Amino acid sequence: MIYLDHGATSFPKPAPVAAAAARAMKTCANPGRGGHKPAMEAAKTVFACRERAGKMFDCEPEQVVFTSNCTHGLNIAIRTLVKPGDPVVISGFEHNAVVRPLYGLGGDIRVAGRRLFDPEDTIASFEKALQKGVKAAVFTHISNVFGYILPIDELSRLCREYEVPFVIDAAQSAGSVPVQLQKTGADFIAMPGHKGLLGPQGTGLLLCRRDPEPLLYGGTGSLSKSRKMPDFLPDRLEAGTVNVPGIAGLERGMALAQQKMAQSHAAAIRETVRCAEGLKKMGLRVFSGEGQSGTVSFVPEGDCEALAERLGKAGIAVRAGLHCAPLAHESAGTLQTGTVRVSYGHDAAPWQTEALLTQLKTFLRR
Numbered sequence: 173m174i175y176l177d178h179g180a181t182s183f184p185k186p187a188p189v190a191a192a193a194a195r196a197m198k199t200c201a202n203p204g205r206g207g208h209k210p211a212m213e214a215a216k217t218v219f220a221c222r223e224r225a226g227k228m229f230d231c232e233p234e235q236v237v238f239t240s241n242c243t244h245g246l247n248i249a250i251r252t253l254v255k256p257g258d259p260v261v262i263s264g265f266e267h268n269a270v271v272r273p274l275y276g277l278g279g280d281i282r283v284a285g286r287r288l289f290d291p292e293d294t295i296a297s298f299e300k301a302l303q304k305g306v307k308a309a310v311f312t313h314i315s316n317v318f319g320y321i322l323p324i325d326e327l328s329r330l331c332r333e334y335e336v337p338f339v340i341d342a343a344q345s346a347g348s349v350p351v352q353l354q355k356t357g358a359d360f361i362a363m364p365g366h367k368g369l370l371g372p373q374g375t376g377l378l379l380c381r382r383d384p385e386p387l388l389y390g391g392t393g394s395l396s397k398s399r400k401m402p403d404f405l406p407d408r409l410e411a412g413t414v415n416v417p418g419i420a421g422l423e424r425g426m427a428l429a430q431q432k433m434a435q436s437h438a439a440a441i442r443e444t445v446r447c448a449e450g451l452k453k454m455g456l457r458v459f460s461g462e463g464q465s466g467t468v469s470f471v472p473e474g475d476c477e478a479l480a481e482r483l484g485k486a487g488i489a490v491r492a493g494l495h496c497a498p499l500a501h502e503s504a505g506t507l508q509t510g511t512v513r514v515s516y517g518h519d520a521a522p523w524q525t526e527a528l529l530t531q532l533k534t535f536l537r538r
Contacts, residue, residue, distance in 0.1 A: 174488045174527050178517030181366045189421045196420035204393030214416050221423035230352035237378040237409040242343045243269040245362030245378030249339040252385040254279050258307035264503035265315040268496045286503040289461025291323040302334040309338040313345035317500045318459045319467030328356040347429035348437045353379045370429050371422030440466025440516040443525045450529040469511035476510045486531050490514050
């Protein structure tokens, strides 16, 4: 299997990740729920991951909250900052993990920046929206469909200048490019553990610079006499038992991702450029440009999902359709067709690109 669907999840997981998760299942009980050895081993394991995340993402360990995925974290962040009727500015490339919570809350959604690979348009459109007055801003770091790296440093600066709280969706960037809570000044940064961080599915992180509103209520192992959730992090957001095996695997995944991040990202970009050039030579409609990560989308003459299915049967894994981001497709003019998405990961290599292009040429000749 040639796996080119890392935008959905990293695969296969590195062996140390699986080993760490398995070890936790054999040695760890429930953290914060006892002073015996298995409980203490669990607490140690969880804190080690929290501490690593703090160093990796420029924040204190206590500002790192474990979630079940990036969507979970985004819901907490959005519900903390947005109330029904509030005007909120988002980019034109947001995932449903941003759009649906805002829609469900009854937020007044204002879309800014619809041009692919055009950071000046994104910045200018955002500033116009901020000037008109909004209660919050939410923007992705990297488009999951097209690999467009948004100018988050400038967007963050504008939000700080206009004193607008903001959330960064780092679903496609964490583990691939630097993500820094203190530097950006973001109120929240949400990310999954299972993509660029190479951890197991069912893990995620929410980095918090402000006091959040809990999404879940329940036991935390602290302040048990109180009927209210604790007023301190991370306990305030971690009701119930955390995913200790997943967190153990995530800690190992983060260590590996951090060690090879620059090298892996550079390799993914090289292959993305090669892939885009090869696709264009076949006469396909390809979405590529400056400031692109390890993801490229294209539109074939026929049905996108049918082509992806054919590639899958040939042993090449890609993803087709709307990728849970209809807003991004609306911005790019592909809402009716969708795209075939090729997303490279930590193992990006020339032979993967060559195999994909060769197989596509065979299909086109037929």
